[in-house]
Amino acid sequence: MKIAIIGAGNLGLSIAKGILNSNGATTMYLTKRNTAEIEEYSNYGNVTITSDNREAVKKSDIIILAVQPSQLENILESTKDLLTDNHVVISTITGFSIAKMEAILGSDYNIIRSMPNTAISVGQSMTCICSNEKGKKKIELAKAIFNRMGHSMEIPETQMQAATVICASGVAFWMRLIRATTQGAIQLGFDAKEAQELAMHTCSGAASLLIESGSHPEAEIDRVTTPKGCTIQGLNEMEHQGLSSSLIQGIVASYEKISRIKENQL
């Protein structure tokens, strides 16, 4: 696969790392205006670094768009004459609808809208995808690309904002929970490095339990909570302090913010 990543910033470079780690591309173009910061990637034999988006589009089949929302329109306008039937355009842009992309490109091209997260760099992204009418026949290809770097789910476009909060912002939410657990562990006597190791591997184990057993979180909690024991004491105190409620409220606040950003853009 010949892949171009237009906008090699936080997410674009995470995708690049995921692709390189999984040998997922025969050639890869990485573009940004200031290329000095990513020169090290030219050490990979099959990677070209450039600020020329037109060259990247011309030489690639899969075009992954990872610029800020306000930067996308110009990029689409300046490259659309190069697009062919063979191209699959995969946008990762928050709040930029397929209709808005089609208003610029037309509806004759394969357009996939995706929402990966930065864990794509280590092959662990939860990525949601949807497509325009024309792109429906490329959705399996898009899934195959993202499944090499984690797990993908096809969803209706109407759920894309919610997926952004849960999956993309979600990485930051889980990081904060792991950080808070680490701080608790330090207070209980572990040094900072040990504390983080305990927190992150316990978090990873808890998620793996659900993924591999298919069971419900409360069923797993029941297996841990000894009657009158320390786990239920801790859990109940966390809930008295509003743990679940604050998480849900944060998720809803994040969703409301995305909705406002989207309204301003469209």
Ligand SMILES: NC(=O)C1=CN([C@@H]2O[C@H](COP(=O)(O)OP(=O)(O)OC[C@H]3O[C@@H](n4cnc5c(N)ncnc54)[C@H](OP(=O)(O)O)[C@@H]3O)[C@@H](O)[C@H]2O)C=CC1
């Ligand atoms: N960060 C995340 O976890 C996630 C982000 N997203 C979405 O991904 C997109 C990118 O986010 P993020 O990576 O955080 O943003 P960044 O600002 O880190 O990256 C954007 C990149 O685009 C480059 N860029 C800007 N203009 C151009 C241009 N004309 N041609 C080529 N490259 C250009 C910038 O580099 P330079 O200035 O040198 O050109 C920059 O490196 C956003 O739309 C965001 O909503 C979605 C899911 C998760």
Ligand SMILES: O=C(O)[C@@H]1CCC=N1
């Ligand atoms: O914070 C943001 O707005 C973007 C979208 C999801 C992750 N980063």
